[in-house]
Amino acid sequence: xxxxxxxxxxxxxxxxxxxxxxxxxxxxxxxxxxxxxxxxxxxxxxxxxxxxxxxxxxxxxxxxxxxxxxxxxxxxxxxxxxxxxxxxxxxxxxxxxxxxxxxxxxxxxxxxxxxxxxxxxxxxxxxxxxxxxxxxxxxxxxxxxxxxxxxxxxxxxxxxxxxxxxxxxxxxxxxxxxxxxxxxxxxxxxxxxxxxxxxxxxxxxxxxxxxxxxxxxxxxxxxxxxxxxxxxxxxxxxx
Numbered sequence: 001x002x003x004x005x006x007x008x009x010x011x012x013x014x015x016x017x018x019x020x021x022x023x024x025x026x027x028x029x030x031x032x033x034x035x036x037x038x039x040x041x042x043x044x045x046x047x048x049x050x051x052x053x054x055x056x057x058x059x060x061x062x063x064x065x066x067x068x069x070x071x072x073x074x075x076x077x078x079x080x081x082x083x084x085x086x087x088x089x090x091x092x093x094x095x096x097x098x099x100x101x102x103x104x105x106x107x108x109x110x111x112x113x114x115x116x117x118x119x120x121x122x123x124x125x126x127x128x129x130x131x132x133x134x135x136x137x138x139x140x141x142x143x144x145x146x147x148x149x150x151x152x153x154x155x156x157x158x159x160x161x162x163x164x165x166x167x168x169x170x171x172x173x174x175x176x177x178x179x180x181x182x183x184x185x186x187x188x189x190x191x192x193x194x195x196x197x198x199x200x201x202x203x204x205x206x207x208x209x210x211x212x213x214x215x216x217x218x219x220x221x222x223x224x225x226x227x228x229x230x231x232x233x234x235x236x237x238x239x
Contacts, residue, residue: 020229025135026222029092030100033085034223037151040082041201045194047075052191079158086151099135105145112138122214123207129214134230140207147200150193156180157190 026034050056050071058065093102107113115131119139122130130137136144160176164183180186212219217229 019231020217021231022227023134023230024226025099025228026226027097027100028226029088029096031223031226033089033092036081036085037089038201040078040085041197043078044075044082045198047071047078048190048194051075052187076162079155079162082151083155086148086155090148104136105141105148107138107142112141115139116142123210130211132231134228137211147197150197150200154190154193154197157186157193160186161190 051068054068056067058067092100093105103109103112107116115133116138118127118131119137121127123139135141156176157180159170159173160180161183162170163173163177177183177186180189208220218225219228222228
């Protein structure tokens with residue numbers, strides 16, 4: 001018998017969804033890092049597009065406006081928030097509850113490997129509903145392995161680019177430049193990765209809405225409240 005994946009926290013009032021019961025799935029750290037990563041990606045994309053191709057021309061001397069400098073500062077602080085959240089989420093995969101752990105991303109169990117194919121059939125409209133899961137469904141969890149890879153590529157190329165003009169401790173990241181074939185290679189990878197992440201964000205919103213509309217278990221609400229509504233037999237079994 002597998003270890004429980006998540007501890008159900010029953011609400012005091014009866015469930016309005018019949019046989020479905022509220023289960024606490026996403027803890028505060030998972031929800032906080034999710035939204036901070038999402039917001040920082042939006043800020044990074046907007047400021048990054050401007051840094052790559054400035055489209056605002058302020059009149060007068062640069063020292064009186066400092067538009068590019070301000071945008072670069074905002075970009076740098078958003079990058080720090082993004083980096084800290086990504087690193088915190090990876091650490092939490094090993095220190096947090098099972099439903100937030102690395103097993104939700106790497107399909108080590110037989111059931112999750114089997115359900116990956118069932119989930120794929122649902123996404124391509126060959127199955128009316130996805131296999132039940134407490135946290136991430138197996139296909140989504142495995143996809144996030146690639147997404148986190150893109151996160152770290154974005155972080156590494158960003159740090160490499162920052163080290164070019166840095167006169168502080170960020171100079172230590174200059175060793176990354178040869179790996180990316182110089183600043184131009186790092187800039188190209190940084191730009192391409194941004195568009196890949198934005199494309200994933202569109203797919204992520206669509207697939208979450210699709211699953212929520214079919215399962216009707218509060219999937220979209222859960223990233224705000226932490227609770228999903230699940231059948232009794234799936235509250236503690238996600239193997």
